[in-house]
Amino acid sequence: MPNFRFDDAVPVLERTPATLRTLLKDLPDSWILATEGPNTWSPFDVVGHLIHADRADWMPRVEHLLTHGDAVPFPPFDREAMFTASQGRSLSELLDEFAQLRADSLQRLAALHLTPADLSRPGRHPKFGVVTLGQLLSTWVAHDLGHLTQISRVMAKQYTDAVGPWREFLSVLK
């Protein structure tokens, strides 16, 4: 699948909030707050990060690119904003908020009536310069899937010692 296609990508973006809800809702805090060690993120942290990314990154950058092309760089994105934004909130609240934000994001995307020809339209990333709309949208999808990978890996690693000699056979623990 070398090229971005809306018919591939949108179904994945649509499913992420429900997938995370199904995996995480009402699990004990021993899973939700688990990390891979100091300065790594828990499932709770990741959900907060995804919320902030939908709010401040994905559709805002799509709209910025369509307005400014590559003349004005995207505003920078704070990938750790959730450490303050999620404070005092429950995972259930965060999952609800993410579902609502993602539905809104995909409505805004659909309303743009973008075509395959639009995917080559240029924008400017503050760090690495000219990018295309297709690259931005592909990154949205890979970012969702990367963080689902992270959450399930963080959870698996909680049993690194508990599995005993099976550790050698479970590549996720390495």
Added chain:
Amino acid sequence: MPNFRFDDAVPVLERTPATLRTLLKDLPDSWILATEGPNTWSPFDVVGHLIHADRADWMPRVEHLLTHGDAVPFPPFDREAMFTASQGRSLSELLDEFAQLRADSLQRLAALHLTPADLSRPGRHPKFGVVTLGQLLSTWVAHDLGHLTQISRVMAKQYTDAVGPWREFLSVLK
């Protein structure tokens, strides 16, 4: 979470079939049949593997251990059985079968009324010798989460080229 606890583990095992259904059901084949290259598994292959593991590995080994202790090794498990067993079947069928099998597995587990004291009961693995019931049950959980990690990683990697310069910032693509 250094030690296995039923109250942590069972909720994860319960959620796996629905998580996979939410993530995968009705996605285009471009995702379902995607791999990481020759001799690697697609999401479709992984679901078939999880089915065979519930059918032939997890509860059968628990019951074997409770019957034989460490006197008789577990029968070997064919981790590639799905390459024949899944042939000609749809993902939707496999997801339904996995949900049914997992529900049965967890009913059988609950019916054993195991206690924390049982977790140290010994069994014998055909390759690495004496293991405990707690290690076997922990491996069941980590195996589920490892394969969820694999599925989301395989999917993310389909956009390795499509994301352009963002590739450097997406650790799942490395």
